[in-house]
Amino acid sequence: MKTTIIEVHKHVGEEVTIGAWIANKRSSGKIAFLQLRDGSGFIQGVVVKAEVEESVFQAAKSVTQETSVYVTGIVREDERSPFGYELGVTGVEVIHEAVDYPITPKNHGTEFLMDNRHLWLRSKKQHAIMKIRNEVIRATYEFFNDNGFSKVDPPILTGSAPEGTSELFATKYFDEDAYLSQSGQLYMEAAAMALGKVFSFGPTFRAEKSKTRRHLIEFWMIEPEMAFYEFEDNLVVQEQYVSFIVQSVVKNCKLELGILDRDVSKLEKIQSPFPRISYDDAIKFLNEKGFDDIQWGDDFGAPHETAIAESYDMPVFITHYPTGIKPFYMQPHPERDDVVLCADLIAPEGYGEIIGGSERIHDYDLLKQRLEEHNLESDAYKWYLELRQYGSVPHSGFGLGLERTVAWISGTEHVREAIPFPRLLNRLYP
Incomplete structure (x- = not known):
């Protein structure tokens, strides 16, 4: 079922697919965290290596900032999140890979940001x-x-x-x-x-x-x-x-x-x-x-x-x-x-x-x-x-x-x- 981030509260416990961009990511040996945005909001996707196919985990680890994706996963409530929900990811499909996105998580000057x-x-x-x-x-x-x-x-x-x-x-x-x-x-x-x-x-x-x-x-x-x-x-x-x-x-x-x-x-x-x-x-x-x-x-x-x-x-x-x-x-x-x-x-x-x-x-x-x-x-x-x-x-x-x-x-x-x-x-x- 396709949905948007702002609407995931209607689908707790269900598997959904969201078209999104990778706002940021971090990963350890056995888990990857994807910060997803789709225009309606932001949500964290959690990819556990032991729970998904190897190709899905590798896609989650290698995906770059602002790459567009379809992410499939189970909607879960998460009290630690300001948004209140997260996505237990089961699938990642890359739509278009973004290469060398200029605005990274580091600090940038105002003129640079305004140019971009x-x-x-x-x-x-x-x-x-x-x-x-x-x-x-x-x-x-x-x-x-x-x-x-x-x-x-x-x-x-x-x-x-x-x-x-x-x-x-x-x-x-x-x-x-x-x-x-x-x-x-x-x-x-x-x-x-x-x-x-x-x-x-x-x-x-x-x-x-x-x-x-x-x-x-x-x-x-x-x-x-x-x-x-x-x-x-x-x-x-x-x-x-x-x-x-x-x-x-x-x-x-x-x-x-x-x-x-x-x-x-x-x-x-x-x-x-x-x-x-x-x-x-x-x-x-x-x-x-x-x-x-x-x-x-x-x-x-x-x-x-x-x-x-x-x-x-x-x-x-x-x-x-x-x-x-x-x-x-x-x-x-x-x-x-x-x-x-x-x-x-x-x-x-x-x-x-x-x-x-x-x-x-x-x-x-x-x-x-x-x-x-x-x-x-x-x-x-x-x-x-x-x-x-x-x-x-x-x-x-x-x-x-x-x-x-x-x-x-x-x-x-x-x-x-x-x-x-x-x-x-x-x-x-x-």
Whole structure:
């Protein structure tokens, strides 16, 4: 009977066949241990010389790392294994022998591993991170589907920029200028006026020449947009959503979190509501902590966000940023013209901003004024302005960066390991 590693718990005591790769092996005179992986998980196969034909034992001893095989054996429970099961091997059939596999069990440098990313993905820790990423995606769809959102797919090629063109990849769209999208937000606002509550999930691009552990050139964003939702309503959705995906990973990725040595107790306490601090108070806090390099009107850098986050063991909202450092579309504070109704959600443990969100301007005249102040061409935003002409309503939304969120939940230091094939400042291969 053919099965997969993740399904062996259904076949305890039965003989099964698994198509797998040899992740590692070790052997003594009379027994061989095969570390098998099939994409669904990892399991140990035990080959006892006295219990199998000589050809099977010799195949088990000589098989090389990453050789593909069909392994047949009896499924046994094994309390010593984190997975809980092992395979008493009765047969080994080599499909394709791998020769001189470049990533051995020894330590390798980061650049070498990144050059071999197509192979590094096979390792146990990288596999665990990708499974956690998959769970975050699965839970995202569950959360928004269960809460009445419709998924809408905004275009990747756009003729306008939500946050200016300075960090966009420009291209030619026949005889017009076009850009790779840095956000689907403007289109999601149009979708919200048609469908009420919507979300998108797709790639975004930032031509930002940054080499920090928090930045990618191409990354994935989840961007909900909600009609009739004001600033406070928006924050509630954010904290409910983040709590939901974290607890889904805690529940469904126990084995993967264990492989990564993640402190699960830090994740288990992530439950809404989240603490909040205003931008004003954050500046005062930082100055009191000795950060003399920042003053009111400056944006926060990674050290500032980390210092604020260290005061909490939960994600924290920083609210009401100065108008001058935020995009044109954010709704002004009703009682102050120097700040806007926005918030960034900062993850604990030094992982920085994972969400940026705001209430959007819904007044036509004010939005037109903002576009002019930012020197944005009116023709390119004509359709966006028209959303404020025909039944405009208060509305809000946010964007969650998938890779930063996965890095935080999995405890991975660098976002380059939170995406299958990262695009970095100096990396377009593989």
